[in-house]
Amino acid sequence: MTTSHRPTQRVRSFVKDLVSVLPGAEKLTRGKATLRDLYYEAVARGAQRVIVVSVWKGNPGTLHVYEPLEPPSLELRLMARIMLEGVRLSRETPGAQRAYGAQSLGVYVPPAAGDELHRLADILARTLLASIAIDYGEALDRFDVVAVLDKGRSSIAEVEFRCSTGRVCGPLLRIAGVVDYDAGLRLHKAKGPLREASSGAGKGS
Template sequence: MLVTTSHRPTQRVRSFVKDLVSVLPGAERLTRGKATLRDLYYEAAARGAKRVIVVSVWKGNPGTVNVYQPLEPPEMELRLMARILLRGVRLSRETPGAQRAYGARSLGVHVAPSAGQALHSLADLLSRAFLARVALDYEEALARFDVVAVVREGSRSLAEVEFRCSTGRACGPLLRIAGVVDYDTGVRLHKAEGALGEAGQSPG
């Protein structure tokens, strides 16, 4: 996976991308500069990347995470798979007791079996977007994967996603998700205000 930003990112967005790269399997951080989406496609093709993730800015903070799939020739373009709208994030350095993840090779997405349909749909989206596997048993997930993304209902948002290393300690960023658009299944979920105004804007 290649993880980058929209043009003119803030320092907080850069820090968020660094955190995100640390917990996604095989992820590499890419400085966007003036690169277009077509440029990002060629970069992904050259590196053999299966996903391109672009984090945009909302009032100085991470606002939208767009997930693209590089298509094989003759299409030779990035297909928008999913859009994740953020209400807010907490960086790893802002999380008491957090540890740093290094070189994650596998990612599980845990959602409780008793969770509602919206959270299960979100877990399915995250597993496809981040090349992960859904795991219903939390302890088994910690034993199987380097990092586990725990999906739970948020108090003022659709959901919160907290990354935990195999030790059980928090690592990487915490995502407060305002809404998602899954272009593979047509599912749209939202609860809170925030970056939702970006849903109809250009993803570049």
């Protein structure tokens, strides 16, 4: 996991926070590294994902999730973009604890949540190498960290990470939208329920 070029201190802190709750994640200082450089670094480390956090007005803006392709491709395939409306760092959360060396992540959606949040949970589970959790209590016993999805006030969802103790750990994510290039879907806030539309052309980086 790394940042775009010229990250702010808040973005660096966010990356450190998020790395602590993602299974087997490692933080990489970007420097002048290109995406091709990141590909070779990922292969050398045996990484299955590369996540690049961009900066928006000094804050974490978008998570670009890539999959390193097998040779001879020698490139990163963009799987998804997760747009953030805002974040709250663990140090800004009263009573939060620090996660260390998480090796498993569950994604849990409360039963009362609609189909939209379940679809979002599926996207997050696939891109972040996590597993869907059906029962919250069981999830705390089974996983080192559980990502709990709930409806946001202005965002499409809020993601809160909880350690096996049940205490909050890691950052809170307020998700403004998700583009899933594998499924060809764009999830974003509309008037009323979460709306799905074709992702359209152009994947960016």
